[in-house]
Amino acid sequence: MSATDDVVSTREAFGKTLASLAKENARIVALDADLASSTRMSYFRDAVPERFIQVGIAEQNMVGIAAGLAHTGLIPFCGSFATFISRRACDQVALLVGHTRLNVKLVGAYGGLVSGNNGATHQAVEDIAIMRAIPNIVVLEPADDIEMGMAVEAAIEYEGPVYLRCTRDPWPRVSPPGYRFRIGKAACAAEGSDVTFVCSGMMVSQCIEAAERLSCEGVSAEVINCATIKPLDAEMILSSVRKTGAVVTAENASVIGGLGGAVAELLGSELPSPTVRVGLQDEYGECGDNVSLLHKYGMDVEHLVEAAGKAMRLRDQRSGAKHR
Numbered sequence: 455m456s457a458t459d460d461v462v463s464t465r466e467a468f469g470k471t472l473a474s475l476a477k478e479n480a481r482i483v484a485l486d487a488d489l490a491s492s493t494r495m496s497y498f499r500d501a502v503p504e505r506f507i508q509v510g511i512a513e514q515n516m517v518g519i520a521a522g523l524a525h526t527g528l529i530p531f532c533g534s535f536a537t538f539i540s541r542r543a544c545d546q547v548a549l550l551v552g553h554t555r556l557n558v559k560l561v562g563a564y565g566g567l568v569s570g571n572n573g574a575t576h577q578a579v580e581d582i583a584i585m586r587a588i589p590n591i592v593v594l595e596p597a598d599d600i601e602m603g604m605a606v607e608a609a610i611e612y613e614g615p616v617y618l619r620c621t622r623d624p625w626p627r628v629s630p631p632g633y634r635f636r637i638g639k640a641a642c643a644a645e646g647s648d649v650t651f652v653c654s655g656m657m658v659s660q661c662i663e664a665a666e667r668l669s670c671e672g673v674s675a676e677v678i679n680c681a682t683i684k685p686l687d688a689e690m691i692l693s694s695v696r697k698t699g700a701v702v703t704a705e706n707a708s709v710i711g712g713l714g715g716a717v718a719e720l721l722g723s724e725l726p727s728p729t730v731r732v733g734l735q736d737e738y739g740e741c742g743d744n745v746s747l748l749h750k751y752g753m754d755v756e757h758l759v760e761a762a763g764k765a766m767r768l769r770d771q772r773s774g775a776k777h778r
Contacts, residue, residue, distance in 0.1 A: 461625070462599045463620070464599055464620035464655075467600075467602040468493075468494060468602050468620050469496065471606040472531060473497035473500070473501040475606065477501060480505075481527065482529045482531065483529070483530050484499070484506050484507065485509055485520050485530055485531065485533070486509065486534075487509055487511060487516050487532075487533065487534040487538065492535065492564065493534065507519065517543045521550040521551055524557045529557055529559065531561055536564055536566075537575070540578060540580070540585060544584060551591070552590050552591050552615055553589070555615065556615065557613055557614060557615070558616075561619075562618070563622070564621070564622045566578060566579065566656075566705075566706030567706055567707075567734065567751060568621055568622065568744045570622050570623070571742065573739070577738070578707070582619070582705070583715065585617040585684075586712065586716065591615045592612065592637060593682070594609065594616060594683070595618075595654040596618075596635070597643075598625060599624070600627060600633070601629050601635050601679075606618070608636065623744060640678050641681070642690070642694075643658060643661075643678070644662055644665045644676060644677040646665065646673075646675040646677070648674045648766060649675050650676045650697075650698045651675060651758070652678045652701060652704070653680060653705065654683055654706075654713050657704040658679045660704065660754065662677050664758035668759060675762060676697070678691060680713060686716050686717070688720055688724070691717060692724055699769045700762070700768065702729075702730050702762050703733070704732040706733070707733055707734060708733060709731040709733040713733075714729075714732075714733055717729065728765050728768030728769045730765045733753060737751075
């Protein structure tokens with residue numbers, strides 16, 4: 455993995471990619487809820503100001519305007535903090551975008567616990583669960599700046615609603631040379647045979663580091679980068695779990711209804727397996743630096759290694775019981 459100094463944040467990659475693509479595609483428009491500097495839609499505003507709409511602190515109205523623009527054949531991107539666009543505008547997203555399957559792209563910045571010192575009011579812990587539960591909406595959470603650039607392109611090419619989640623700060627780059635992102639397809643970031651990590655967003659780099667530590671203990675961990683949370687790549691996840699028999703899900707969000715919930719639902723119906731879900735455990739976050747917060751809420755590398763051990767013990771206990 456590259457050091458964070460070598461990469462930019464996913465919000466930065468989003469803003470630059472969207473601005474670049476907008477110069478080539480006149481159908482793309484951007485709507486901002488007075489957060490252009492935070493979402494990095496400021497790049498779009500500076501590049502094509504005639505297609506930048508400043509709505510102000512009015513997320514519900516922003517989604518309604520975007521729906522109208524989509525009706526005319528445009529491709530509107532709505533940008534705000536993830537907590538605002540998912541909670542404050544939930545009704546408009548569900549009825550005006552999800553129900554109608556309009557070609558609106560929703561961008562949630564400052565996703566999850568790692569959003570600077572903003573605290574619980576600005577930490578989106580349930581946005582993935584909300585968006586995932588709304589019919590017809592694709593949910594994407596790229597792992598790094600490279601994958602985010604590809605995800606923006608894919609969202610534009612996809613005809614229908616997309617929720618695109620990004621973080622405030624940069625995290626290690628994990629996309630390998632030649633990698634191509636596709637909606638609905640996960641990627642194997644590290645191969646292994648003893649335990650499976652299924653993760654998304656900035657937690658992918660954390661899981662890769664956890665896998666490296668486990669290898670020093672003789673444990674082979676597979677890391678699945680699940681950048682598309684909905685639709686889930688069931689085939690890749692099931693293939694990995696059939697091999698390892700033990701699962702750890704890791705997400706920068708609540709484990710209730712998010713990636714962990716999605717994987718648990720899949721395994722519960724297709725392949726019951728010991729599963730440990732790492733993420734916020736039905737709680738809000740608080741102010742603090744990223745390292746301290748990840749440790750306090752059990753989401754850092756140390757806790758991921760512990761979770762892998764727990765999942766493998768559960769698997770071995772179950773296996774032993776079957777053979778008594």
